[in-house]
Amino acid sequence: MLDLKYLRKNQEVARQKLADRGVQSDVLADLLAADQKRRDVIAKVEELKAKRNEASDKIAFAKRQKEDASAAIQEMQAVAKEIKDLDQELEGLDKVVKDQAAHLPNIAEDDVPVGPDEEANVEIRTWEPEDYQGRPLVKTEAPAWLKPHYEIGEDLGILDFERGAKVSGARFLYYVGDGARLERALYNFMLDQHHEEGYTEMITPIVVNDSAMFGTGQYPKFQDDAYRVEGLNQTYIPTAEVSLTNYYSGETIPAEDLPISITALSPSFRKEAGAAGRDTRGLIRLHQFNKVEMVKFAKPDQSDQELEKMTNNAENILQKLGLPYHVITLSTGDMGFSAAKTHDLEVWLPAQGMYREISSVSNTRDFQARRMHITYRNEDGKLELVHTLNGSGLAVGRTVAAILENYQNEDGTVTVPEVLRPYLGGQETLQATPHH
RNA sequence: GGAGCUAUGGCACAAUCUGGUACUGCAGCGGACUCGAAAUCCGUCGAGCCGUCUUAUGGCGGUGUGCGGGUUCAAAUCCCGCUAGCUCCUCCA
Numbered sequence: 001m002l003d004l005k006y007l008r009k010n011q012e013v014a015r016q017k018l019a020d021r022g023v024q025s026d027v028l029a030d031l032l033a034a035d036q037k038r039r040d041v042i043a044k045v046e047e048l049k050a051k052r053n054e055a056s057d058k059i060a061f062a063k064r065q066k067e068d069a070s071a072a073i074q075e076m077q078a079v080a081k082e083i084k085d086l087d088q089e090l091e092g093l094d095k096v097v098k099d100q101a102a103h104l105p106n107i108a109e110d111d112v113p114v115g116p117d118e119e120a121n122v123e124i125r126t127w128e129p130e131d132y133q134g135r136p137l138v139k140t141e142a143p144a145w146l147k148p149h150y151e152i153g154e155d156l157g158i159l160d161f162e163r164g165a166k167v168s169g170a171r172f173l174y175y176v177g178d179g180a181r182l183e184r185a186l187y188n189f190m191l192d193q194h195h196e197e198g199y200t201e202m203i204t205p206i207v208v209n210d211s212a213m214f215g216t217g218q219y220p221k222f223q224d225d226a227y228r229v230e231g232l233n234q235t236y237i238p239t240a241e242v243s244l245t246n247y248y249s250g251e252t253i254p255a256e257d258l259p260i261s262i263t264a265l266s267p268s269f270r271k272e273a274g275a276a277g278r279d280t281r282g283l284i285r286l287h288q289f290n291k292v293e294m295v296k297f298a299k300p301d302q303s304d305q306e307l308e309k310m311t312n313n314a315e316n317i318l319q320k321l322g323l324p325y326h327v328i329t330l331s332t333g334d335m336g337f338s339a340a341k342t343h344d345l346e347v348w349l350p351a352q353g354m355y356r357e358i359s360s361v362s363n364t365r366d367f368q369a370r371r372m373h374i375t376y377r378n379e380d381g382k383l384e385l386v387h388t389l390n391g392s393g394l395a396v397g398r399t400v401a402a403i404l405e406n407y408q409n410e411d412g413t414v415t416v417p418e419v420l421r422p423y424l425g426g427q428e429t430l431q432a433t434p435h436h
Numbered sequence: 437g438g439a440g441c442u443a444u445g446g447c448a449c450a451a452u453c454u455g456g457u458a459c460u461g462c463a464g465c466g467g468a469c470u471c472g473a474a475a476u477c478c479g480u481c482g483a484g485c486c487g488u489c490u491u492a493u494g495g496c497g498g499u500g501u502g503c504g505g506g507u508u509c510a511a512a513u514c515c516c517g518c519u520a521g522c523u524c525c526u527c528c529a
Contacts, residue, residue, distance in 0.1 A: 042487050046498045053498090056510045060456035069509085076509035252483095373484095383484075 001370045002104055004035060004097070017107040020114050020332040031100040038093040045086040052079055102214070103221050106367040109341045113331045120331030124343070127315065128324040133415075135406055136350040138324045148351040149404035150282035153179060155412060156432050159283070170280070171272065171287040175400075178430045182403070182416075183290065185423035187265045187396050190292040190317055194393060197313050199263040199294060204243035206266055207234045212246040215372035217338035217364075227269040227287075240266035240293035241390040248297060249372040253386060258376060259298040259306055263393065265290060283397040284356060290396040296389040299376065300366070303387035307363040311343045314359040314393045320419045323402050324348040326355060340365045345394070347402045358398045361391030 007014045015025050055076050062069040113122045136142045153159030158179025164172040175183050210233045213219040227236040268291045279285035298306045318325045330342040339362035346355035366385035375383045407415040414430040
């Protein structure tokens with residue numbers, strides 16, 4: 001949520017910044033008009049309440065003296081009615097203002113490229129492994145024998161989309177045998193890396209309440225994409241960002257503890273409501289997928305730096321796995337709702353001949369903290385909102401896809417990246433093995 | 437799932453039956469005493485949020501006794517709903 005006072009005082013800048021995020025200019029005008037009306041009513045009702053408090057004191061005093069106060073009481077009955085009406089009007093205006101404010105996206109930091117969509121994203125660096133060991137190079141044509149990850153996965157008998165669809169529905173799958181072991185090896189590797197980098201590992205609830213979903217910005221605007229638990233005000237998390245970031249909701253964090261870094265593996269559930277027909281095959285777009293998430297809480301003057309660190313933490317995973325990728329800064333039009341600045345990591349998928357998002361690292365500044373009321377006490381002893389950051393480190397299913405394509409061999413086997421071998425009992429290749 | 441109990445400042449508690457300035461202690465802050473400290477004494481102390489004036493700190497008003505409603509001139513107090521914690525029962529990996 002944006003700061004109403006900021007919007008009031010910086011209307012022109014805010015209007016432009018929101019326009020960059022695709023918000024029509026009359027949205028802000030409407031909000032501020034409602035806010036003005038709201039404040040007018042507050043002034044009126046508070047004056048009456050001050051009068052009532054004064055009269056109540058007098059009545060109480062009179063009663064103690066055993067005097068008759070019925071005239072004053074009668075007079076206050078009318079005031080009470082007036083207060084009640086105004087309070088009701090205020091409640092309505094409050095709702096309008098809060099609801100409109102809750103639907104506004106974060107505004108972008110000044111160094112974020114301005115543009116309507118992903119075309120305006122800016123590549124800031126690329127990384128490729130030094131030793132390709134005969135693997136297909138980035139931006140070269142893949143050899144004819146190279147299969148997309150879902151084909152090699154099915155051929156090896158380690159990914160079973162058909163039975164996933166049978167038992168659950170489209171965009172669900174079973175990992176089988178070495179597939180399941182590879183996935184497990186990957187997220188153990190990722191968590192171990194983050195542990196070494198100072199993140200505190202957590203296992204979080206994967207069903208959260210509405211206020212948690214509101215806190216990180218999924219609600220109220222994006223309810224359509226969420227798996228809600230029927231009959232309960234609870235939702236299966238679309239990302240552990242929700243459960244991790246809300247860990248401190250409503251709390252004041254001791255300043256000396258900041259920055260705080262936490263991480264968790266969790267399944268993520270998404271309806272992918274707007275993605276009908278896109279990426280219908282494979283591990284790229286599922287209703288349920290595993291993801292290792294990183295979250296940080298930082299002082300305002302630390303958060304820029306922490307965003308870069310977190311991006312590096314995600315890159316470290318890809319580098320150790322030897323997967324080629326590039327880092328892009330998302331444009332104002334392509335960023336997520338809560339983000340003020342986002343770096344995406346996109347991994348090279350040779351069979352598709354393109355980069356695909358495998359991690360998204362964002363600084364939301366105080367946008368989420370304002371919704372969740374997470375504060376710390378600054379040097380002056382004043383409460384101030386913390387900054388929150390989140391990033392994938394990494395999306396595990398997409399990492400499996402990247403390994404199956406980048407480490408695929410001509411004989412239909414897949415080489416296991418060296419760093420994962422200790423997690424697989426030293427196994428060096430994935431090959432078709434009969435089971436069941 | 438069922439029953440009972442509990443929820444008040446940073447902490448511990450009083451006021452709830454009987455509606456009328458939310459008590460007290462500890463901690464904190466300021467001061468006295470002291471070479472200094474402890475002890476003692478005096479003073480101060482509702483965090484946060486909202487509005488408004490002033491903007492350097494601040495003043496005034498509103499709100500604020502777990503959360504949301506209701507009754508009333510007035511609610512910590514009475515009524516209804518909810519949440520969390522504890523105890524017991526039930527169930528269970």
